[in-house]
Amino acid sequence: MTRPLYHPDAVDRRIINGLQEGFALSPRPFAEAAARLGLEEDELISRLENLRRRGAITRFGPFIDAAAMGGAFCLCAMAVPDDHFDLVAAEVNAFPEVAHNYERQHPLNMWFVLATERPEQIEATARAIEAATGLDVLRFPKLEEFFIGFRVTA
Amino acid sequence: MMLDATERRIIEATQAGLPLSPAPYAEVAAQLGLKEREVIDLLRDLQARGVIRRIGIAPNHYALGMVANGMSVWDVDDAAASDLGARVGNLDFVSHCYLRPRALPRWPYNLFAMVHGRSREEVEEKRAEIAALLGAACRQGDILYSTRILKKTGLRIGRQGKA
CATH class of the missing domain: 3.30.70.920 (Lrp/AsnC effector binding domain/regulation of amino acid metabolism (RAM) domain)
Structure with missing residues (x-):
């Protein structure tokens, strides 16, 4: 996960801060965005290429609501004894339904997300993990998701 | 939120990113055998329905110091x-x-x-x-x-x- 820090210059900052949403759905969207940012179209495109190559942006395009494509997701947590932690981590990670898994500082020290094609597979997978590990899997399905205002300010 | 086959194809073609070229929707359209206008209209409809939440940059917050x-x-x-x-x-x-x-x-x-x-x-x-x-x-x-x-x-x- 470690990556060298990228130090954006003033123009990079304008692009990163100004282009996190609202990219136009029109035939020449880069020209429109460039005009808004006070740049030329080709300069904006080459800046974006550079930012992507340098790892300062991971992607440029539409953000999809994962649930809209079908599939089910559930955050889960377990309290894993320290002396078994690595073994249990390997057992949990062996399930392809486990999309990501983090160790966290808390008595509930293992947090992972299940992603399955159908909602009923969440429960089946959680039970299978309980059977494999002998530990409870606490399920934290989302009840409500809030609009996110997250903006990285460069 | 049901998606039809064309909508799925458009999402699959763009979720890794839009082409960084002056007419990105025309490029996506050519790749899928559609017209530029169709791609733009479909993306606009997906956005209105909330399937597409926004279109823009995904900053790498780690690389930008949000570690x-x-x-x-x-x-x-x-x-x-x-x-x-x-x-x-x-x-x-x-x-x-x-x-x-x-x-x-x-x-x-x-x-x-x-x-x-x-x-x-x-x-x-x-x-x-x-x-x-x-x-x-x-x-x-x-x-x-x-x-x-x-x-x-x-x-x-x-x-x-x-x-």
Whole structure:
């Protein structure tokens, strides 16, 4: 996960801060965005290429609501004894339904997300993990998701 | 939210990113055997339906120095949780915000908000901002810092919505 820090210059900052949403759905969207940012179209495109190559942006395009494509997701947590932690981590990670898994500082020290094609597979997978590990899997399905205002300010 | 076959193809063709060229939708259209106008109209419709949340840059917050993050969790009065959750989600340092069921007695928290900052200290300051915003409706809170990534597969959406 470690990556060298990228130090954006003033123009990079304008692009990163100004282009996190609202990219136009029109035939020449880069020209429109460039005009808004006070740049030329080709300069904006080459800046974006550079930012992507340098790892300062991971992607440029539409953000999809994962649930809209079908599939089910559930955050889960377990309290894993320290002396078994690595073994249990390997057992949990062996399930392809486990999309990501983090160790966290808390008595509930293992947090992972299940992603399955159908909602009923969440429960089946959680039970299978309980059977494999002998530990409870606490399920934290989302009840409500809030609009996110997250903006990285460069 | 049902998607038809063409909509799925457009999402699959663009979810890794739009072409960085002057007419990106024309390029996507050529790739899919559609007209530029069709691609633009379909994307606009997907955005209106909320399937596409926004179109733009995904900054790599690690590369830009936002290297600290913690999962802040809050035990918020149920009657106020929905309204307060919306306000917390709208903060610019919160990247995910959800209401989830409690798991009593082990887990009293129902509001989850992922907080990002340049340092652990900055994350703690943001956490205090959330506590102030929640006020008396919040009985208790905690924050869970990650100590290790044990597994990370991209949540790229395949045909069956599988990671």
